[in-house]
Amino acid sequence: MLNKETLQHIEAQALLAAQIRIVLGGGTQLAVLPEAARTLNLEPYEASRYRFRGGLETHSITDYSGYVTDHLVDDANSAPAGFIDQERMSAKVMFNLGNPDNPGHGDDTATLTLKPTAAFKAVEAIVGQKLSQQTLAEWLEDWARNIEANANQDKLDIAAAINGIRRMTIKATSQRDSSVGDLSASRSAMDEIEAKSQEILPTSFHFTTVPYEGLAPALITLRLSVITGDNAPVLKLRWVGEEAQREEFAQEFKEVLDQKIGEYVPLTIGTFQLGK
Secondary structure, three states, X not given: OOOHHHHHHHHHHXXXXXXXXXXXXXXXXXXXXXXXXXXXXXXXXXXXXXXXXXXXXEOOHHXXXXXXXXXXXXXXXXXXXXXXXXXXXXXXXXXXXXXXXXXXXXXOEEEEEOOEOHHHXXXXXXXXXXXXXXXXXXXXXXXXXXXXXXXXXXXXXXXXXXXXXXXXXXXXXXOOOOOEEOOEEEOOOOOEEEEEEOOOOOOEEEEEEOOEOOOOOEEEEEEEXXXXXXXXXXXXXXXXOHHHHHHHHHHHHHHHHHHHHOOOOOEEEOOOOOXX
C-alpha cells in the first residue's frame, strides 16, 4: 500500500511532467507546480513584461504634467483617473484604474507632491514660537528681502523695525488698571510690565513668498505679540488667517493641475485606495 508521502511524490512528478500553464488575460501565464499545486508567475523569466506598470514620484508640476500626457494610451479599458489630496498638497494619477465594467489593476501610477519653498518653511518654523529679541531680529535680517514691516497702519523700514526689536526694553509701572494689548500685558492689578523701545516698534509683518513650487507668490501677514511677564520680553509671530490661506493654496493647486492635465484625466478631490 502506498503511503501519503509516496502519493504526494507521484502527484508532484505528474504535475512537473504535464507542464501545465494557465493563460490569463493580457498574456499573463501561470505555471502549476507541486506543493499543494501552487502557482508561479512566469513574467520574471520572460524576455519582456506582460504589461507596463510603475510609479513615478516627483515634486515638479511641469515634469509631472509632461509625464502624464505622454504616458496616456488610447485604450478605453485603461480609463485613467486622478485624485488630489489637499491636506498633503499631492496628486496621484492611476493610468490603468479602469471602470466598474472593466476594472484595471491600478498599479501604473504617477504621484506629485508639491515641495514647500525655503522661505515658506521658514515661516512655518517660526510661527507660534516663543522668541527672544535676538532670535527674531536675526530671523528678520535673514529674510528681509521678503518682508515689509508695519507699525499699526504705517509702513516701517525693515532696518528700523529690526533695530526697534533689538533695542526693546522693559519698564515697570504701578497702577490699578488691568489691560492686555499687543505690546503690553498686566501682570497684576498693582504691577504692569510694558515693553518699550527706543525706536518705533513694528506691530506686524507682510511676508511675500511662493509657498509651494509651481504656485503663485502669496502675502502672509504675521502679527507681532510681546509677552512681558519676565525680565526680558518674549516675542511671538501669529499667522493671521492661517487656515483660510492654506485652503486657498490647496484650491490653487487643484486649479493649476486642472489646467495642465484636466483635459486628459478627470480629477477628484480626495484619496483612493484599491480594494482587496
